Amino acid sequence: MGAKTQTCLIVEDSKFDQERIRRIMDKSFKNVFVAVAATIEEAREHMARYQTSIILLDNNLPDGTGANFALELSENPEFSKIPIVMVSDWPTPFMFDKAQSAGVIHVVNKSDFGARYIHAALNHNARPKRVS
Template sequence: MSQQIAAQQTGANTKTCLIVEDSEFDQERIKRIMNKSFQGVFVAVATTIEEAREHMARYQTSIILLDNHLPDGTGANFAMELAENPTFARIPIVMVSDWPTPFMFDKADSAGVIDVVNKSDFGARYIHNALNYSVKPKRVN
């Protein structure tokens, strides 16, 4: 994860996009979309779920762009974990995956993920939708 990017955050009103993606190619592609369409949004990158947890423990996160296939687990399971944590349940998540499966869609839906999109179809509209979405916390019974 780029501590340098995260350390540059200037205030509580600054929006931060956390990209959780292990492919450098896909990281760069998503960062280009962010930089072109969303000035004033800091971008941090985590290559594993553990790095994402570390980032979120230290910095406020406004949106998460989450791959499903990561070296230390699945994004769908991580989304479920976040949905069950009151501190993180309101953060909008967009899953960006090479091969979205029905099982992944079901888990993502249960976790309150806003969109599940194929990487080849991913664009600024999904980020815009997530940044303007009011996530409702998951009910814990």
């Protein structure tokens, strides 16, 4: 077995959903290391220490919204090119608009989420630049 070549950061506060997403990752992506953060602050701490290849991001988190965190990342040159897939229970039109402004690759309902969205994001060269 080869070394892990990419890191996926799952930002999700539900233990059930963390495990569900981790199982999808483990089954479909053998060379991807999976890290989990339950809050935006934990995600920031992870990203300050480790290179991150892709972020799977819930919108409703204990310390803020994933859509706002995606906007924050899009404004930081160090993180703006990391592909993000938002995985949310109830995607709203407002969340879609904010996610699109942040260059999020996909916004997916948790019940529809699967490996194809991760493949698309990992194969996406870079998130589009945010238009002001």
